[in-house]
Amino acid sequence: MTTQPEQTLDRGETELDRRAALKALSAAMVVPATLAALGANATASEEGATRAAPPEIKLAPLPYANDALDGYLSAEILELHHDKHHAGYVKGLNDALAGLAEARTKSDFGRIKDLTRAVAFHGSGHILHALYWDSMSPKGGGEPGAELAKELERSFGSVDAFRKQFAAAAKNAEASGWGILAYEPLTDRCVVLAAESHQQMAVVGAIPLLVCDVWEHAYYLRYQNKRADYVDAFWTVANWEFAGRRLETAR
Numbered sequence: 001m002t003t004q005p006e007q008t009l010d011r012g013e014t015e016l017d018r019r020a021a022l023k024a025l026s027a028a029m030v031v032p033a034t035l036a037a038l039g040a041n042a043t044a045s046e047e048g049a050t051r052a053a054p055p056e057i058k059l060a061p062l063p064y065a066n067d068a069l070d071g072y073l074s075a076e077i078l079e080l081h082h083d084k085h086h087a088g089y090v091k092g093l094n095d096a097l098a099g100l101a102e103a104r105t106k107s108d109f110g111r112i113k114d115l116t117r118a119v120a121f122h123g124s125g126h127i128l129h130a131l132y133w134d135s136m137s138p139k140g141g142g143e144p145g146a147e148l149a150k151e152l153e154r155s156f157g158s159v160d161a162f163r164k165q166f167a168a169a170a171k172n173a174e175a176s177g178w179g180i181l182a183y184e185p186l187t188d189r190c191v192v193l194a195a196e197s198h199q200q201m202a203v204v205g206a207i208p209l210l211v212c213d214v215w216e217h218a219y220y221l222r223y224q225n226k227r228a229d230y231v232d233a234f235w236t237v238a239n240w241e242f243a244g245r246r247l248e249t250a251r
């Protein structure tokens with residue numbers, strides 16, 4: 001059974017709280033099936049699934065000031081992206097989970113297909129955005145730490161080969177999507193995914209380590225239609241330390 005993520009971060013909570021939440025997220029992963037199960041698990045109390053209310057998912061603050069990445073993304077972009085777009089996925093997820101709870105209470109599953117789709121879309125969108133903020137850092141860039149570099153070399157041949165594959169995946173994700181570095185437990189290797197929308201083209205069980213949002217809202221105000229420039233510049237803020245920590249947890 002999937003571990004229920006603890007997502008109750010508010011402004012002022014500690015870095016340890018944030019890390020604990022992200023560790024839980026790594027167990028939840030980014031797969032729609034898992035997120036659908038999340039809604040079911042959330043209400044599966046000992047009193048029975050029909051009466052328990054779903055937990056409210058809350059939007060954590062950005063882990064840095066809005067203008068902290070200004071060399072890469074403006075404060076306006078980050079503010080809109082976090083406060084409007086990411087907040088919208090959180091609301092959508094809460095609404096969908098509440099809809100599922102109501103359906104169970106009424107034993108009325110006529111909307112189950114739509115609700116399950118909504119949980120997959122908004123839930124994956126929420127988790128990926130939470131990872132995205134931490135995938136960048138004003139102290140980012142440079143090279144990955146020794147352990148992560150070793151894993152990237154084992155999985156891709158070299159760090160540079162990983163960078164090229166990741167960049168190609170992100171640049172070519174169809175329409176709106178994500179470039180994702182993930183750890184895949186079955187093969188005990190890292191993989192690069194090019195998610196479409198938020199929840200499509202994922203690999204069930206793969207644990208995301210580092211993600212780059214290539215929806216236009218992530219970059220258009222500065223880069224216009226030049227997604228490739230935005231992706232290439234991602235390496236100047238890439239938070240290798242975060243990715244290394246998540247790899248350690250995933251393994």
Ligand SMILES: [Fe+2]
Pocket residue numbers: 081085129213215217218
């Ligand atoms: Fe986004």
